Amino acid sequence: MPVGPRRRRAALITGGTVIVAAALWWPLHGRMPQLPLPQDAPLRVTNEGAALAATISYPSTGSPPFPGVVIVHGSGRMTRDQLRGLRDPLVAAGLAVVTYDKRGVGESTGEYDDVGVRTSPQRMPLLGRDALACLRAMKSARGVDPARAGFLGVSQAGWIIPAAIGAARANETAFAVILSGPATSVGLEDAYSQATGDGIRAHEALTDAEIDARVDGYGGPPGFDHAEILRSLRTPTLWLLGSRDESIPIRHTERNLRALVAAGVPITLKVYEGGNHGLSGPAGRIPFWQDVTNWLRANRILQ
8 A cells, every 4th residue: 555645435425317408499589598507517627737527516406606616535546426425415505516537537637646745745736736727617617606616525635625725816715625634744644544554454552642652753754734825724614523533643633723723714623522534423424514514604605
């Protein structure tokens, strides 16, 4: 298994029929009626030598223009089909949702690279610019309100979304939602998940204090570090974490985010006690979607 952020569990990543509707007739005089939106439509996105295969999915109820969100992948070879578990609740809540095949994966061109500690300073910003290109394409799409367009993503997206916002123009991103995303360098994340087994591999039986001591004592390359981007963040951001996450340095991430909140950075942080990287707890799935939709309403993204 390569060093660095690895393929995460699919716990967060749990279709649709294309419907093409068109008005066949309208009066010769008077205003032409607005054509119904399809349920799903292809979206053309290009960035830095890659054509990203993307789909925009619209709500079946409500009136456009809709708020829009680009779903940003976690690590690994992720395609649009693997994002249905994130897409469907957002469409049902009333958002137009863009999903895309990661660069070099599925129907997208370009070169795929499983990002490691040493390659992350180049690859994370590139993946961020891919996400930003999808946002810009979505904001130009029919039926989307460009003033209410943002990002949602899981795991590795905790680096990619801030990288996208850092590359964007001021006020270009209306919001961000990050699920189980790290707020540390890639190097520290790797040291943590090596100690815990990433929640999926055999590992030493270490206490939380022993695990954190290994992270604190990490002396290798930091890799991509978005600390400066987060300090200058002006985009309202919801950050949801599970207290028993074995994939990201949870106590370091929580400490860093609370310091940013105290400094006035517009981050809303919620930590689910007992939650894992997939935001499931001892009693099963944590109902985090209600927190997401409530926050989107409070920030006037959803009506």
